[in-house]
Amino acid sequence: SVISRSEWGARAPKSTQTIGSRVRYIIHHSTGPSCFSRSACVSRVRSIQNYHLSKWDDIGYNFLVGEDGNAYEGRGWNIKGAHAGPLYNSNSIGICVIGDFTSSSPNAAALRKVQALIKCGVDSGNLTATYKLHGHRDVSNTECNGDRFYRVITEWPNYSRTP
Numbered sequence: 005s006v007i008s009r010s011e012w013g014a015r016a017p018k019s020t021q022t023i024g025s026r027v028r029y030i031i032h033h034s035t036g037p038s039c040f041s042r043s044a045c046v047s048r049v050r051s052i053q054n055y056h057l058s059k060w061d062d063i064g065y066n067f068l069v070g071e072d073g074n075a076y077e078g079r080g081w082n083i084k085g086a087h088a089g090p091l092y093n094s095n096s097i098g099i100c101v102i103g104d105f106t107s108s109s110p111n112a113a114a115l116r117k118v119q120a121l122i123k124c125g126v127d128s129g130n131l132t133a134t135y136k137l138h139g140h141r142d143v144s145n146t147e148c149n150g151d152r153f154y155r156v157i158t159e160w161p162n163y164s165r166t167p
């Protein structure tokens with residue numbers, strides 16, 4: 005289950021574009037503070053949306069996950085995100101774990117939730133079963149999703165260094 009936009013008090017998007025066929029997951033970290041309770045994570049998600057709305061049409065990610073163990077709906081399964089550049093936004097689902105994971109991994113609750121969301125996308129027919137999984141750094145010149153978290157996802161099913 006995912007905490008919906010109305011549940012976290014999302015602002016309306018400026019505009020939306022339907023996504024194409026979703027063939028990959030791209031994993032991010034937000035940098036900045038972690039959050040360990042629903043109220044703290046809601047406040048982080050709102051502040052990320054406010055920042056992204058100053059540049060883009062909406063919060064950039066399709067989903068966000070907190071160390072409270074919850075997933076928060078960003079643009080969702082059907083709307084093209086703004087998280088990995090024009091080449092990849094149109095065919096990927098971007099999942100961001102809230103916090104900076106350069107020197108520590110997200111906790112077990114967050115990792116479990118990301119993996120549940122990955123499975124849910126495939127089970128619901130939103131992602132192809134042959135999806136690839138990447139860290140943001142695999143598709144762009146960035147440190148995202150943090151050294152420590154990146155090492156974790158390279159062990160996950162369908163991880164691929166090359167897009």
Ligand SMILES: *[C@@H]1O[C@H](CO)[C@@H](O)[C@H](O)[C@H]1NC(C)=O
Nearest residue numbers: 081082124125128129130131
């Ligand atoms: C995608 O996921 C949503 C929410 O779980 C679901 O309602 C929808 O049927 C799924 N499938 C497609 C192809 O969008």
Ligand SMILES: *[C@@H]1O[C@H](CO)[C@@H](O)[C@H](O)[C@H]1NC(C)=O
Nearest residue numbers: 126132133134135136161162
């Ligand atoms: C991973 O990808 C392969 C083919 O590339 C596919 O057969 C498989 O179902 C995918 N999913 C998982 C969870 O391994």
Ligand SMILES: [Zn+2]
Nearest residue numbers: 032033140148
């Ligand atoms: Zn990123």
